[in-house]
Amino acid sequence: MKNVFLAKRLHSFKYALNGLWHLWKKEINFRIQIFATITVVTTLSRLVEITRTKWMLITICVGIVLGAEAFNSDIERICDFISPEKNRQIKIIKDISAAAVLIVSVMAAIIGVIIFC
Numbered sequence: 001m002k003n004v005f006l007a008k009r010l011h012s013f014k015y016a017l018n019g020l021w022h023l024w025k026k027e028i029n030f031r032i033q034i035f036a037t038i039t040v041v042t043t044l045s046r047l048v049e050i051t052r053t054k055w056m057l058i059t060i061c062v063g064i065v066l067g068a069e070a071f072n073s074d075i076e077r078i079c080d081f082i083s084p085e086k087n088r089q090i091k092i093i094k095d096i097s098a099a100a101v102l103i104v105s106v107m108a109a110i111i112g113v114i115i116f117c
C-alpha cells in the first residue's frame, strides 16, 4: 500500500519534470527569462552584498515569474487546441494570460531595483 503511494508520487514528479523539459524545449520566452535571471542575479550579486532575506525574496520572485510563464504557455496551448482559428474570446483569454505574466514581472523588477539599487 505504502509502495503504491510512493510510486504514484514518483510518477507525478516525473510528469512534472517532463513538463519542465517541454517548457524548456518549446518555449523561447521561458528560456529567455531563465538566461536573463541568471545573468542579472549573478552579475549584480557580485556588486551588491545580498543578505539571506534578500536571497529569499529573489527566489520567490523568480519562482512566481517562471510559474506564471508556465501557466501562460499552458493557457496558450489549451486555446490553440480548442480554437486554432482566429477568435475574439481566445484573443482576450491569451491577452489576459500574458497580462498576468507582465504583472508579476513588473513586481519582480520593482523588488529587484529595491534590492540592488
Ligand SMILES: Nc1ncnc2c1ncn2[C@@H]1O[C@H](COP(=O)(O)OP(=O)(O)OP(=O)(O)O)[C@@H](O)[C@H]1O
Pocket: 027, 028, 029, 076, 083, 084, 085, 086, 087, 088, 090, 091, 092, 094, 095, 098
Ligand atoms: N486564435 C486566436 N484568435 C485571436 N487572437 C489570437 C489567437 N491566437 C493568438 N492571438 C493573439 O496573438 C497574441 C499572441 O499569441 P501567441 O499564441 O502567438 O502568443 P505569444 O505570446 O506570441 O506566445 P509564443 O511566443 O509562445 O507563441 C495573443 O495575445 C492574442 O492577442
